[in-house]
Amino acid sequence: MFERLSYLNSGTEGPLSTRAADAARERIELELTDGRCGRVYFESLMELAASARAAYAGVLGCSADDVALTGSTTDGVNTVLSGLDLRPGDEIVTSDEEHPGLLAPLGRARIRNGIKVLVVPFDELANAVTPSTRLVACSHVSWVGGKVVDHEALKATGVSFLLDGAQGIGAVPVDVHELGCDFYAGSGQKWLSGPEGSGALYVNPERLDELLPPWPGYGSVAPGKTLDFEPAEGVKRLDHGFPSGLRNAWAVASMAVLAEAGWDWVHERAATLAAWLAEHLRERGITVAERGRSTLVSWSAVDPDADVGRLSKLGIVVRSIPSHSLVRASVGAWNSEEELERLVGRAAF
Numbered sequence: 001m002f003e004r005l006s007y008l009n010s011g012t013e014g015p016l017s018t019r020a021a022d023a024a025r026e027r028i029e030l031e032l033t034d035g036r037c038g039r040v041y042f043e044s045l046m047e048l049a050a051s052a053r054a055a056y057a058g059v060l061g062c063s064a065d066d067v068a069l070t071g072s073t074t075d076g077v078n079t080v081l082s083g084l085d086l087r088p089g090d091e092i093v094t095s096d097e098e099h100p101g102l103l104a105p106l107g108r109a110r111i112r113n114g115i116k117v118l119v120v121p122f123d124e125l126a127n128a129v130t131p132s133t134r135l136v137a138c139s140h141v142s143w144v145g146g147k148v149v150d151h152e153a154l155k156a157t158g159v160s161f162l163l164d165g166a167q168g169i170g171a172v173p174v175d176v177h178e179l180g181c182d183f184y185a186g187s188g189q190k191w192l193s194g195p196e197g198s199g200a201l202y203v204n205p206e207r208l209d210e211l212l213p214p215w216p217g218y219g220s221v222a223p224g225k226t227l228d229f230e231p232a233e234g235v236k237r238l239d240h241g242f243p244s245g246l247r248n249a250w251a252v253a254s255m256a257v258l259a260e261a262g263w264d265w266v267h268e269r270a271a272t273l274a275a276w277l278a279e280h281l282r283e284r285g286i287t288v289a290e291r292g293r294s295t296l297v298s299w300s301a302v303d304p305d306a307d308v309g310r311l312s313k314l315g316i317v318v319r320s321i322p323s324h325s326l327v328r329a330s331v332g333a334w335n336s337e338e339e340l341e342r343l344v345g346r347a348a349f
Contacts, residue, residue: 005315006316006339006343007317007335008317008318008329008339009319009329009330010190010191010330010331010332011167011190011191011319011328012319013189014192014332015193015332015334017253017254017257019253019256020193020250023250023252023253044245045243045245048249049243049248051248052247052248053200055252055256055259056169056188058255058259059169059170059192059263060174060175060184060202061174061177061178062176065205066204066205067200068201068235068236069199069240069248070200070201070240071197071198071240072197073101073102073164073165073185073187073199074104074105074185075199075201076183076185076200076201077105077137079214079215079240080137080162080201081108082108082214083210083238084134084135084210087114087115088114089115089116090116090132091117091130091133092106092109092116092118092135093118093120093125093129093135093137093138094117094118094120094125095121095138095139095142096119096120097122097142097144098138098139098164099139099143102137116132122138122139125149125150125154126156129157133157134159135159135162136157136159137161137164138161138162138163138164139166139167139168140164140165140172140184141165141172141296143321144289144321145290145291145296145297145328146167146289146292146294147291148293148294149163151178151179154180155179161183162181163183163184163185165184165186165187166186166190167191168184169184169190169191169192170186170190170191170192170193171267171294171295172271172294173263173267174186181202182203182206182207183207184201184202185201185202186200187199191332192251193257194247194255195247195250198250201235201238203238208234208235213237215241217241217242219232219236219239219242220232220237266333269333270335271293271295273331273335274295274296274329275293276337277329277331277343278297281299281344286347287300288300289324289326295330295331296328296329297328298328299327299347300325301327302325304325305322307327307347308327311327311347314346318343
């Protein structure tokens with residue numbers, strides 16, 4: 001792909017590595033030839049799930065015992081918001097730069113649980129906390145322009161907070177303990193280059209028992225306690241569905257490639273390249289959206305969709321954010337300086 005395209009849209013879908021593609025093919029071949037039944041097959045699924053859990057934990061900076069396997073960032077958000085005992089009078093604070101994947105679950109909670117959702121500017125989240133605030137739910141990195149949340153200010157409020165890590169995990173350094181969040185939901189298909197329908201949710205173990213498993217199933221309850229609905233031990237009670245061999249084989253292989261390159265290098269190179277792009281776009285008189293030390297660079301456009309189409313014809317893949325009149329580039333460690341120079345020269349007529 002990189003031979004044909006300047007791919008700058010990993011904030012939507014990350015590039016697929018050869019090793020991950022091979023792992024997916026091998027898993028399909030194994031299931032085709034050996035079948036999908038029996039003890040050996042079942043044990044292989046459990047081993048892959050354990051490997052995926054450990055790999056996500058390595059990126060999140062936590063114990064594998066505190067990571068649930070999900071299908072997306074939004075799955076993790078829904079797990080938290082549906083699992084908490086939210087009641088009328090509770091307030092959740094969120095920002096004006098949130099993705100629909102977070103806003104939709106908040107909307108459901110507002111209607112179903114009768115809570116209040118307070119929307120404030122991204123930079124004012126901590127200041128908006130009141131005695132009625134049950135939770136702050138916001139992005140770690142804003143999908144709009146790449147701002148990074150002030151986690152120290154959020155910690156200082158003493159209120160529990162949930163971070164949407166769709167543009168965080170894999171893109172920027174994440175240490176959930178340093179961040180101070182009780183919940184961190186992330187996707188696998190973006191900056192981790194995993195398959196669609198993959199992701200992870202970190203839950204502070206001190207808060208685990210506050211979450212009623214909203215997706216009850218085979219793995220959610222203790223053995224022999226199905227109708228009693230006694231939760232299974234640990235965060236695995238929040239896993240989404242039966243573990244997929246294909247999904248986890250791909251996810252593990254993808255994260256292994258990035259880990260071997262070195263997460264410090266991956267994060268630093270991507271952020272440095274993104275900062276270079278933002279600076280050079282500004283030098284050309286282009287209005288760049290406010291951003292932090294992240295991998296996203298967005299700039300103003302009269303017709304974002306038209307600009308995305310024009311750049312696509314030149315082999316440069318970016319995306320539009322029409323609601324904010326922006327074009328967004330997602331810069332990964334796999335991108336080159338030459339690609340960014342080309343984008344700077346073509347970003348405006």
